Amino acid sequence: MALFVAFGGGWMADRLVGVSYPDAPAYKPADLDQPVDLAALQRSWPAGLTAPGDHNRLAGYLRAVDRGAIPPPAAGAAAAVPAAPPPDLGTLLASADPARGKSVAGVCASCHTFDQGGADRTGPNLWGVVGRDVASHSGFAYSPAIGTHPGNWTYEELDRYLASPARAIPGNKMAFAGIRRPQDRANLLAYLGSLGSAGVPKPAPKAEPAAGAGGD
Template identity: 65%
Template sequence: MPIAAPAPQPQAAPVDLGTLLAGAEPQVGQAKTQVCASCHDFTQGGPNRIGPNLWGVVGRDIGSHAGFAYSDAMKSEPGNWSYEKLFDYLASPARDIPGNKMGFAGLRKPEDRAAVIRYLATLGGSAPPLPRPKEPAGETAAQ
């Protein structure tokens, strides 16, 4: 008797980062960063630890915090810590930037990542504006 193949898993709906971030609470994100605090400092002028200080990280060039010994992978990663890049990185640091030194598996839930990012955006006052939520398909701008 043939073995039935497992049913295909439904594809996850694409994440609208603008909508997720708009609904995320910085206070929830701050609570979620307690696990991060064993390796990162979040205060202005605070020290680097096992990981770099995260004050002002949103919008900062990747691998650029002064005084931190970044991996070659992180130093060679182009761009900055945009909302999109942070969202992808926090899902799976090892997958997003292979060879980086962060020994954290990631945050699976998109809502948790959005909350952490909203909290990080409150640190330093230089974060770019949040991305706008996408309009639902079929809707047009008001006339």
């Protein structure tokens, strides 16, 4: 009788209440397997995974999704990506504005002077820097990193350096993060080029792609 109550009672209760066991865990966060736009994520990499929980959401999605069902990047999207790169330096320089560049150069003024014969500060005087040999301003004590850097300051080299001094010449001691926008750098270079560097050749604008890129 006791056994009947123990097992039979359980069986009876199941029939009466109709227990159903879910096949997915109930604690799973709701949006874990929501579709993630993988193409957009790839385009903005690595900036796309910054919000808290983004990594979990992506991992959850990739675990839940049938991989065969992930749509391949659309043909149009694939074509749009190479059409997007910023204009080359020559193109930017052709329409660059030295007056705007002069105001960009305000951020350099705590460390550099720009006038002919101007004093060295934390950094060397920059009159005529376009075209001059790297680390060649007499009287300034350059770091070994930049002192052994070969070549001269072409527009292209300066553009690379000013985009990220630390990356362009690792170990140099210009404590400056860099100027991110290509247009700002082009304006700045146009200004620097107007300071006793008139003869230095500018890179030629690259030819427009033959078909259909169209403006920007």
